[in-house]
Amino acid sequence: xAVQSRSDTLPLDALQRKPTSLWRDAFERLxxxxxxxxGGIIVILLALLAIFGPYLTPYSYRLxxxxxxxELRGPANPGQGGHLLGTDILGRDLLSRIMDGxxxxxxxxxxxxxxxIGIGVPLGAIAGWYGGRIDNALMRFTDVVYAFPDLxxxxxxxxxxxDTFFGKALDGLLLVFVAxxxxxxVGVARLVRGQLLSLKETEFVEAARAIGVPDRKxxxxxxxxxxxxxxxxxxxxxxPGAILAESLLSFIGIGVDPPRASWGSLIVGxxxxxxxxxxxxxxxxxxxxxxxxxxxxxxxxxxDALDPKLKGKQ
Amino acid sequence: MTTYILRRVLWLIPVLFVISVITFLLMHAxxxxxxxxxxxxxxxxxxxxxxxxQFGLDKPIHxxxxxxxxxxxxxxxxxxxxxxxxxxxxxxxxxMWNSVQLGGMAFLFSVVLGIPLGVIAALRQNKWPDYxxxxxxxxxxxxxxxxLAVLLVFAFxxxxxxxxxxxxxxxxxxxxxxxxxxxxxxxxxARYTRASMLExxxxxxxxxxxxxxxxxxxxxxxxxxxxxxxxxxxxxxPLLAGLITGSFVVESIYGIPGIGRFFxxxxxxxxxxxxxxxxxxxxxxxxxxxxxxxVAYAWIDPRIRYS
Numbered sequence: 001x002a003v004q005s006r007s008d009t010l011p012l013d014a015l016q017r018k019p020t021s022l023w024r025d026a027f028e029r030l031x032x033x034x035x036x037x038x039g040g041i042i043v044i045l046l047a048l049l050a051i052f053g054p055y056l057t058p059y060s061y062r063l064x065x066x067x068x069x070x071e072l073r074g075p076a077n078p079g080q081g082g083h084l085l086g087t088d089i090l091g092r093d094l095l096s097r098i099m100d101g102x103x104x105x106x107x108x109x110x111x112x113x114x115x116x117i118g119i120g121v122p123l124g125a126i127a128g129w130y131g132g133r134i135d136n137a138l139m140r141f142t143d144v145v146y147a148f149p150d151l152x153x154x155x156x157x158x159x160x161x162x163d164t165f166f167g168k169a170l171d172g173l174l175l176v177f178v179a180x181x182x183x184x185x186v187g188v189a190r191l192v193r194g195q196l197l198s199l200k201e202t203e204f205v206e207a208a209r210a211i212g213v214p215d216r217k218x219x220x221x222x223x224x225x226x227x228x229x230x231x232x233x234x235x236x237x238x239x240p241g242a243i244l245a246e247s248l249l250s251f252i253g254i255g256v257d258p259p260r261a262s263w264g265s266l267i268v269g270x271x272x273x274x275x276x277x278x279x280x281x282x283x284x285x286x287x288x289x290x291x292x293x294x295x296x297x298x299x300x301x302x303x304d305a306l307d308p309k310l311k312g313k314q
Numbered sequence: 315m316t317t318y319i320l321r322r323v324l325w326l327i328p329v330l331f332v333i334s335v336i337t338f339l340l341m342h343a344x345x346x347x348x349x350x351x352x353x354x355x356x357x358x359x360x361x362x363x364x365x366x367x368q369f370g371l372d373k374p375i376h377x378x379x380x381x382x383x384x385x386x387x388x389x390x391x392x393x394x395x396x397x398x399x400x401x402x403x404x405x406x407x408x409x410m411w412n413s414v415q416l417g418g419m420a421f422l423f424s425v426v427l428g429i430p431l432g433v434i435a436a437l438r439q440n441k442w443p444d445y446x447x448x449x450x451x452x453x454x455x456x457x458x459x460x461x462l463a464v465l466l467v468f469a470f471x472x473x474x475x476x477x478x479x480x481x482x483x484x485x486x487x488x489x490x491x492x493x494x495x496x497x498x499x500x501x502x503x504a505r506y507t508r509a510s511m512l513e514x515x516x517x518x519x520x521x522x523x524x525x526x527x528x529x530x531x532x533x534x535x536x537x538x539x540x541x542x543x544x545x546x547x548x549x550x551x552p553l554l555a556g557l558i559t560g561s562f563v564v565e566s567i568y569g570i571p572g573i574g575r576f577f578x579x580x581x582x583x584x585x586x587x588x589x590x591x592x593x594x595x596x597x598x599x600x601x602x603x604x605x606x607x608x609v610a611y612a613w614i615d616p617r618i619r620y621s
Contacts, residue, residue, distance in 0.1 A: 140329075144333060146604060149559045149600065151559065159581060163345060191545070240455055288461075289457060292456040293455070296456070
């Protein structure tokens with residue numbers, strides 16, 4: 001009798017609803033967020049542009065149309081001579097250069113974040129959970145990396161290895177990945193550690209421990225998912241950070257090797273001609289702003305979607 | 315707590331030691347020397363040799379390092395190779411304050427604008443104050459400081475003629491560089507604050523406070539802000555350090571006589587003494603900021619104990 005009454009009181013909609021996983025739920029919530037969808041679409045478009053764009057354009061990013069700029073006595077304005085976004089002072093098609101820049105910026109963004117998460121999350125989690133000696137050892141190690149002025153370290157590293165095989169690989173990009181990646185994981189490690197320090201004192205962790213859940217499972221199933229919001233925001237903000245760091249390197253002249261140009265170096269070059277040829281500054285600036293914005297919106301949407309505590313409150 | 319702080323301060327010594335060794339090695343591994351930074355303009359070998367002997371650059375690297383440490387401990391930063399006749403400590407002393415001023419003001423600008431924007435956005439989630447705040451932080455994130463710096467010069471100096479283009483001699487000179495440098499901090503703080511506030515909004519103690527019938531103001535100030543600040547505090551220290559150490563692009567665009575400009579120049583010209591001095595200075599600054607963050611952490615969240 002008691003058994004039967006229990007099955008009677010089981011909420012009806014729970015029986016009718018298909019069982020869904022956390023990630024499926026999250027994906028559905030993400031699709032409801034318009035800004036995130038727009039951001040995601042732009043990110044995908046940029047990725048496609050970065051992969052296929054250079055094959056679709058009739059112009060090369062490195063060869064200029066010298067006849068055209070002689071005829072015009074200066075760079076082509078947007079639309080002139082069949083160049084949709086105009087050309088730079090050497091007659092190189094700006095759209096083609098921006099598309100090649102997309103390639104560089106997207107690669108930097110992704111590779112650096114993979115390095116950051118791969119090192120930062122495990123180290124931060126171990127330090128935050130175990131505390132004591134392990135925490136000390138890891139945090140002292142990160143102290144050294146962290147106290148190192150990142151830009152100075154990145155610049156020094158770039159200067160030292162610039163003329164070696166390693167520094168020339170992938171048009172100088174490999175060195176950029178390594179230099180930025182080496183310094184940028186520490187922020188995520190400290191963030192994860194801080195989250196775990198605070199979360200491990202909460203009741204649900206105490207409960208999990210009390211029923212004998214192994215440490216590893218508490219960290220991976222309870223603590224890390226609960227710190228996902230801040231991690232995702234840190235990564236979202238880290239992608240623009242990586243793109244900016246790369247553009248700073250290009251600003252000082254030790255980023256990607258010419259004739260290739262990242263958006264950062266295009267903007268730096270455009271600054272020079274800002275008053276007479278504003279399109280050289282504006283289009284690369286729009287490209288970088290678009291990329292930074294869409295990553296930001298996507299990250300925000302992911303945050304709201306992945307936070308299990310929001311579930312059912314939409 | 316006092317022992318903890320003391321231990322951390324003592325710990326700075328090995329941290330700085332490791333950093334100085336890495337920098338020293340990297341710096342010397344870079345091709346070229348202070349007297350011949352590039353191989354395309356070689357000095358006559360006899361002169362180069364004499365100069366290197368005079369400044370002790372011909373000795374084995376470990377001896378050079380040890381003599382640098384010995385001088386550094388006594389407060390002697392050595393001569394600047396790129397700026398003949400000037401000491402490194404003189405250059406740092408003359409220019410550091412401007413960088414600190416610029417970074418400090420940009421930090422204040424970020425905190426004063428960013429945290430309230432984040433709090434308001436979280437309290438009015440998905441209403442117009444939230445969109446307003448998001449719009450501002452989006453601009454801050456989407457516009458790199460050097461692009462913003464150029465655009466600000468174009469709009470407010472060249473077009474409107476409200477502020478001077480270059481220099482650092484008075485309050486009217488401070489506005490544009492501080493805005494250009496600080497806007498990223500505003501955006502970052504607003505976003506972190508919003509996320510963190512939303513996180514605590516759903517905590518049980520907030521619901522309890524609400525069900526007790528406390529005023530919204532009391533709940534926000536007493537219960538939510540203090541808890542929401544925990545993750546924010548972790549980024550405040552690095553933010554300030556980053557603003558002071560990362561201002562060189564803004565410094566060079568606005569012609570501000572700060573240390574950042576010298577430090578880029580020093581790397582290009584292999585000015586060993588100046589590179590070491592700036593690295594040690596920045597590293598100390600960053601390490602102290604980290605310590606302040608950790609102490610503030612325990613102070614805000616009594617559940618966290620350091621032993």
